[in-house]
Amino acid sequence: MGDLCKRIGTAAVLLATSWWLSGWCLQGFSDLSMGVRQLARRNAPQGFTVTYYSGRDFQEEICRRIEPHLRRFYGTRAPAWGVPRNDFSARWEGWLICPSTTNYVFYSQSNDGFRLIIDDEPVLDNWRPQRWTQSGTHGSAWLTQGVHHVVAEFFAANGEAALRVKWAGGGIGKNTVMGGRHVFRQAPYRKEESR
Ligand SMILES: [Ca+2]
Secondary structure, three states: HHHHHHHHHHHHHHHHHHHHHHHHHHHHHHHHHHHHHHHOOOOOEEEEEEEEEEEEEEEEEEEEEEEEEOEEEEEEOOOOOOOOOOOEEEEEEEEEEEOOOOEEEEEEEEEEEEEEEEOEEEEEEEOOOOOOOOOOOEEEEEEOEEEEEEEEEEEOOOOOOEEEEEEEEEEEEEEEEEEEEHOOOOOOHHHHHHO
Protein backbone atom coordinates (compact mmCIF):
# COMPACT_ATOMS: atom_id res chain seq x y z
CA MET A 1 0.00 0.00 0.00
CA GLY A 2 2.88 2.34 0.94
CA ASP A 3 4.55 1.54 -2.38
CA LEU A 4 1.35 2.35 -4.28
CA CYS A 5 1.09 5.68 -2.45
CA LYS A 6 4.69 6.47 -3.37
CA ARG A 7 4.00 5.68 -7.06
CA ILE A 8 0.85 7.81 -7.10
CA GLY A 9 2.80 10.61 -5.40
CA THR A 10 5.61 10.45 -7.99
CA ALA A 11 3.08 10.43 -10.87
CA ALA A 12 1.33 13.43 -9.37
CA VAL A 13 4.60 15.34 -9.03
CA LEU A 14 5.54 14.53 -12.67
CA LEU A 15 2.10 15.60 -13.90
CA ALA A 16 2.23 18.85 -11.96
CA THR A 17 5.73 19.63 -13.22
CA SER A 18 4.82 19.04 -16.88
CA TRP A 19 1.66 21.12 -16.45
CA TRP A 20 3.70 23.95 -14.95
CA LEU A 21 6.33 23.72 -17.70
CA SER A 22 3.79 23.74 -20.55
CA GLY A 23 2.04 26.71 -18.94
CA TRP A 24 5.35 28.53 -18.66
CA CYS A 25 6.17 27.93 -22.34
CA LEU A 26 2.75 29.03 -23.53
CA GLN A 27 3.01 32.06 -21.28
CA GLY A 28 6.24 33.01 -23.05
CA PHE A 29 4.49 33.01 -26.43
CA SER A 30 1.36 34.81 -25.33
CA ASP A 31 3.47 37.43 -23.54
CA LEU A 32 5.16 38.34 -26.82
CA SER A 33 2.05 38.70 -28.96
CA MET A 34 0.11 40.25 -26.08
CA GLY A 35 2.97 42.69 -25.50
CA VAL A 36 2.91 43.74 -29.14
CA ARG A 37 -0.86 44.26 -29.02
CA GLN A 38 -0.62 46.23 -25.79
CA LEU A 39 2.12 48.36 -27.26
CA ALA A 40 -0.05 49.23 -30.26
CA ARG A 41 -2.97 50.06 -27.94
CA ARG A 42 -0.90 52.09 -25.47
CA ASN A 43 0.06 54.76 -28.01
CA ALA A 44 3.68 53.68 -27.85
CA PRO A 45 5.73 56.03 -30.03
CA GLN A 46 5.27 54.82 -33.60
CA GLY A 47 7.36 55.77 -36.62
CA PHE A 48 11.01 56.25 -37.41
CA THR A 49 13.50 58.69 -35.98
CA VAL A 50 15.17 60.27 -39.01
CA THR A 51 18.32 62.36 -39.07
CA TYR A 52 19.14 64.58 -42.05
CA TYR A 53 22.71 65.42 -43.01
CA SER A 54 24.40 67.65 -45.53
CA GLY A 55 26.58 65.75 -47.98
CA ARG A 56 25.94 62.39 -49.62
CA ASP A 57 27.74 60.50 -46.89
CA PHE A 58 26.35 61.86 -43.59
CA GLN A 59 28.94 64.64 -43.36
CA GLU A 60 27.15 67.08 -41.05
CA GLU A 61 24.02 66.47 -38.98
CA ILE A 62 21.43 69.18 -39.67
CA CYS A 63 18.23 68.06 -37.94
CA ARG A 64 16.31 65.17 -36.47
CA ARG A 65 12.56 64.47 -36.72
CA ILE A 66 9.90 61.76 -36.60
CA GLU A 67 8.48 60.31 -39.81
CA PRO A 68 5.75 57.64 -39.89
CA HIS A 69 6.72 55.83 -43.11
CA LEU A 70 9.62 55.13 -45.47
CA ARG A 71 7.87 57.08 -48.21
CA ARG A 72 9.16 60.52 -49.14
CA PHE A 73 8.78 62.46 -52.37
CA TYR A 74 11.02 65.48 -51.98
CA GLY A 75 10.87 66.61 -55.61
CA THR A 76 13.57 69.25 -56.00
CA ARG A 77 12.91 70.74 -52.55
CA ALA A 78 15.02 70.42 -49.42
CA PRO A 79 13.62 67.94 -46.87
CA ALA A 80 13.90 70.45 -44.01
CA TRP A 81 15.19 73.91 -43.24
CA GLY A 82 18.99 74.02 -43.36
CA VAL A 83 19.30 70.79 -45.37
CA PRO A 84 20.67 71.30 -48.90
CA ARG A 85 18.38 70.54 -51.86
CA ASN A 86 21.13 68.51 -53.52
CA ASP A 87 23.77 66.39 -51.88
CA PHE A 88 22.01 65.47 -48.68
CA SER A 89 21.67 62.16 -46.84
CA ALA A 90 19.25 60.73 -44.28
CA ARG A 91 19.14 57.85 -41.82
CA TRP A 92 15.88 56.37 -40.46
CA GLU A 93 15.97 54.19 -37.38
CA GLY A 94 13.23 52.18 -35.71
CA TRP A 95 12.01 48.80 -34.44
CA LEU A 96 10.04 46.66 -36.86
CA ILE A 97 7.40 44.30 -35.49
CA CYS A 98 7.10 41.06 -37.44
CA PRO A 99 3.78 39.25 -36.93
CA SER A 100 5.27 35.79 -37.49
CA THR A 101 8.49 33.91 -38.11
CA THR A 102 8.93 33.68 -41.87
CA ASN A 103 10.70 35.07 -44.93
CA TYR A 104 9.97 38.75 -45.56
CA VAL A 105 10.60 40.52 -48.87
CA PHE A 106 11.53 44.21 -49.00
CA TYR A 107 11.07 46.36 -52.12
CA SER A 108 12.62 49.78 -52.64
CA GLN A 109 12.33 52.50 -55.25
CA SER A 110 14.63 55.46 -54.88
CA ASN A 111 16.19 58.49 -56.50
CA ASP A 112 19.01 58.33 -55.56
CA GLY A 113 20.88 55.81 -53.35
CA PHE A 114 19.27 53.59 -50.74
CA ARG A 115 20.19 50.77 -48.38
CA LEU A 116 18.30 48.84 -45.72
CA ILE A 117 19.90 47.10 -42.74
CA ILE A 118 17.96 44.82 -40.38
CA ASP A 119 19.58 43.58 -37.17
CA ASP A 120 22.96 44.74 -38.53
CA GLU A 121 22.56 42.65 -41.72
CA PRO A 122 22.28 44.34 -45.14
CA VAL A 123 18.96 43.50 -46.85
CA LEU A 124 18.99 46.07 -49.67
CA ASP A 125 22.05 47.85 -51.02
CA ASN A 126 21.50 50.20 -53.91
CA TRP A 127 23.94 52.94 -52.95
CA ARG A 128 24.54 54.85 -56.18
CA PRO A 129 23.06 57.81 -58.07
CA GLN A 130 20.03 56.51 -59.96
CA ARG A 131 16.67 57.34 -61.45
CA TRP A 132 13.37 56.15 -60.07
CA THR A 133 12.19 52.94 -61.74
CA GLN A 134 8.87 51.13 -61.47
CA SER A 135 10.56 47.79 -60.84
CA GLY A 136 12.95 49.13 -58.18
CA THR A 137 14.94 46.52 -56.32
CA HIS A 138 14.17 43.85 -53.73
CA GLY A 139 15.78 41.66 -51.09
CA SER A 140 14.62 39.24 -48.43
CA ALA A 141 15.32 38.31 -44.83
CA TRP A 142 14.17 35.45 -42.58
CA LEU A 143 12.87 37.17 -39.44
CA THR A 144 11.46 35.79 -36.22
CA GLN A 145 8.15 36.89 -34.72
CA GLY A 146 8.84 39.97 -32.63
CA VAL A 147 10.92 43.11 -32.94
CA HIS A 148 13.92 43.80 -35.17
CA HIS A 149 16.18 46.82 -35.38
CA VAL A 150 15.86 48.65 -38.71
CA VAL A 151 18.20 51.24 -40.22
CA ALA A 152 17.40 52.78 -43.62
CA GLU A 153 19.87 55.09 -45.35
CA PHE A 154 19.35 57.38 -48.32
CA PHE A 155 21.28 59.98 -50.27
CA ALA A 156 20.20 62.53 -52.85
CA ALA A 157 22.66 63.57 -55.54
CA ASN A 158 20.93 66.27 -57.60
CA GLY A 159 17.67 66.97 -59.40
CA GLU A 160 14.67 65.13 -57.97
CA ALA A 161 14.82 63.01 -54.83
CA ALA A 162 12.36 60.35 -53.67
CA LEU A 163 12.13 57.12 -51.70
CA ARG A 164 9.53 54.40 -51.13
CA VAL A 165 10.04 51.08 -49.32
CA LYS A 166 7.45 48.31 -49.11
CA TRP A 167 7.54 44.91 -47.46
CA ALA A 168 5.54 41.69 -47.55
CA GLY A 169 5.32 38.36 -45.72
CA GLY A 170 3.71 36.88 -42.62
CA GLY A 171 0.26 38.08 -43.70
CA ILE A 172 1.51 41.54 -44.69
CA GLY A 173 0.39 42.34 -48.25
CA LYS A 174 2.89 43.34 -50.93
CA ASN A 175 1.72 46.93 -51.18
CA THR A 176 2.42 47.76 -47.54
CA VAL A 177 4.74 50.72 -47.07
CA MET A 178 7.20 50.17 -44.20
CA GLY A 179 6.09 52.10 -41.14
CA GLY A 180 2.72 52.81 -39.54
CA ARG A 181 1.68 50.41 -36.81
CA HIS A 182 4.57 48.04 -37.56
CA VAL A 183 7.39 50.42 -36.59
CA PHE A 184 8.19 51.86 -33.19
CA ARG A 185 10.77 54.43 -32.20
CA GLN A 186 11.86 52.49 -29.15
CA ALA A 187 12.29 48.77 -28.62
CA PRO A 188 9.30 47.22 -26.83
CA TYR A 189 11.51 44.23 -25.98
CA ARG A 190 15.24 43.77 -25.98
CA LYS A 191 16.48 42.14 -29.18
CA GLU A 192 17.63 38.92 -27.48
CA GLU A 193 14.13 38.30 -26.13
CA SER A 194 12.52 38.29 -29.57
CA ARG A 195 14.82 35.66 -31.01
CA1 LIG B 1 18.26 62.70 -57.97
